[in-house]
Amino acid sequence: MTQAPLETRITSEQLLDATRAVIAGGGSSNMRNLGVTTPLVLDRSAGCRLWDVEGNELIDVNMGYGPHLFGYADPDVLGVVAQQLRLGAITGIPHRLDHQAGELIAATVPTIEQVRFANSGTEAITSALRLARHLTGRSGVVTFEGHYHGWSETVLRKMAITSNGEDPQGAVPGAPGMIPSALSHTFQLPWNDVAALERLFTEHGTEIAAVILEPICGNAGVVQPLPGFVKQIAELTARHGALLVFDEVITGYRVALGGAQELLGVRPDLTILSKVMGGGFPVAAFGGSKEILAPLARNEAFHAGVFAGNHAAMAAVVAMVSKLSRDPSVYDTLNVLSSYLEQRLAAAFADAGRHVRITRAGSVMSIALLTGPQKTESDYDAAVPLIDFTAHRRFQILCQEAGVYFHPNPLEPWFLSTAHTPDVLDAVVDAVQKSLVRL
Ligand SMILES: CC1=C(O)/C(=C\N=C2/C=C(C(=O)O)C[C@@H](O)[C@@H]2O)C(COP(=O)(O)O)=CN1
Numbered sequence: 001m002t003q004a005p006l007e008t009r010i011t012s013e014q015l016l017d018a019t020r021a022v023i024a025g026g027g028s029s030n031m032r033n034l035g036v037t038t039p040l041v042l043d044r045s046a047g048c049r050l051w052d053v054e055g056n057e058l059i060d061v062n063m064g065y066g067p068h069l070f071g072y073a074d075p076d077v078l079g080v081v082a083q084q085l086r087l088g089a090i091t092g093i094p095h096r097l098d099h100q101a102g103e104l105i106a107a108t109v110p111t112i113e114q115v116r117f118a119n120s121g122t123e124a125i126t127s128a129l130r131l132a133r134h135l136t137g138r139s140g141v142v143t144f145e146g147h148y149h150g151w152s153e154t155v156l157r158k159m160a161i162t163s164n165g166e167d168p169q170g171a172v173p174g175a176p177g178m179i180p181s182a183l184s185h186t187f188q189l190p191w192n193d194v195a196a197l198e199r200l201f202t203e204h205g206t207e208i209a210a211v212i213l214e215p216i217c218g219n220a221g222v223v224q225p226l227p228g229f230v231k232q233i234a235e236l237t238a239r240h241g242a243l244l245v246f247d248e249v250i251t252g253y254r255v256a257l258g259g260a261q262e263l264l265g266v267r268p269d270l271t272i273l274s275k276v277m278g279g280g281f282p283v284a285a286f287g288g289s290k291e292i293l294a295p296l297a298r299n300e301a302f303h304a305g306v307f308a309g310n311h312a313a314m315a316a317v318v319a320m321v322s323k324l325s326r327d328p329s330v331y332d333t334l335n336v337l338s339s340y341l342e343q344r345l346a347a348a349f350a351d352a353g354r355h356v357r358i359t360r361a362g363s364v365m366s367i368a369l370l371t372g373p374q375k376t377e378s379d380y381d382a383a384v385p386l387i388d389f390t391a392h393r394r395f396q397i398l399c400q401e402a403g404v405y406f407h408p409n410p411l412e413p414w415f416l417s418t419a420h421t422p423d424v425l426d427a428v429v430d431a432v433q434k435s436l437v438r439l
């Protein structure tokens with residue numbers, strides 16, 4: 001497609017203004033609309049690069065918030081989905097791809113025997129938590145500060161990350177218009193605080209249907225669980241008859257073929273998958289043992305969706321998960337690339353005399369400018385107040401001008417792909433170094 005000469009091209013700013021006239025906020029997600037600094041409106045993406053409507057090329061380390069482990073427009077995934085679109089994307093009738101997709105998930109995620117597919121993480125989590133409530137006859141759901149589980153009525157809350165867990169039932173609705181009592185069955189605790197969790201189970205154990213967590217938290221910067229903490233959660237849920245739900249929307253097929261549950265060696269009752277599983281196509285899933293999903297198999301519990309498990313999404317899952325299964329060494333490659341970037345970034349910030357918090361789980365990492373030195377890696381609650389959000393936003397603007405795109409909120413991770421080769425990562429560091437000088 002030939003592009004208009006530069007002088008006649010509309011600018012990102014002009015097009016975003018025009019878009020805001022017809023799409024409330026300029027995009028279909030508050031999480032993304034809030035993040036806009038220097039307007040950027042895309043024309044296309046491929047590999048790890050973006051091209052905006054003005055013809056500018058950028059290296060992307062946000063990568064659509066994580067689905068594209070092999071980069072944008074990966075031919076192995078794209079080709080299969082494109083072919084399925086020609087063969088029929090949605091009929092509402094069982095399809096030969098369903099069995100393939102279900103078998104691949106069951107063969108790769110340690111605790112999944114059966115799944116149900118959905119269109120988004122929010123949908124999958126909503127149905128998974130409703131299933132947990134049905135199975136236990138209880139209503140309470142435990143969440144952790146900093147962890148995001150979509151925007152459904154019982155888990156959309158302000159993800160306070162500096163409380164001390166004194167008021168687990170003090171969760172604040174995350175959006176106006178929520179049913180005021182929506183969070184009356186939602187508890188929120190500090191992450192990595194087993195004493196707070198034990199206290200909650202002692203006081204409310206008979207009310208708790210499920211504990212849901214991002215086993216490696218990706219929505220408050222990357223925050224690893226303290227050693228043994230997730231195993232302690234599993235022991236408490238088992239002891240009190242509650243279900244353990246791993247929200248692996250980010251970590252699933254990202255940190256290992258079997259996700260965080262493979263790395264941590266902890267077995268959740270239900271697992272939520274999305275992002276990498278679909279390789280960039282909208283699809284999610286929740287799964288567990290046949291026993292756990294039996295109420296759905298009996299059509300006793302309810303989960304539905306016109307587009308849930310559609311044939312294009314199943315084609316994407318089959319293409320992505322079979323590619324990952326064929327060559328799980330991709331995770332070693334991504335770890336090497338990500339470690340290289342982590343080390344070079346740490347040196348760049350040190351050379352610039354800037355305090356920074358860099359944390360990583362495989363190829364998902366977070367970088368946050370700090371106002372002062374962080375005492376230890378594990379004192380996460382102490383680190384968050386140190387984050388210099390203003391300086392970081394300025395840093396993002398400068399990096400975007402230098403040709404590298406990431407989200408201006410330091411709590412949003414960077415996601416790498418196999419397209420981020422060492423020369424690309426060197427270009428990222430080069431842009432970071434130039435931006436730190438100008439900061
Ligand atoms: C761990 C986790 C998530 O990260 C998650 C969604 N994440 C994001 C949603 C974004 C958005 O709505 O635009 C962008 C990012 O802030 C974030 O990765 C969801 C909700 O999935 P969905 O957005 O598909 O309904 C559930 N669990």
Ligand SMILES: Cc1ncc(COP(=O)(O)O)c(C=O)c1O
Nearest residue numbers: 118119123303304305306307308
């Ligand atoms: C009128 C109407 N509203 C909402 C829905 C739910 O949409 P989805 O199935 O995409 O969640 C449906 C689906 O059948 C519908 O027919």
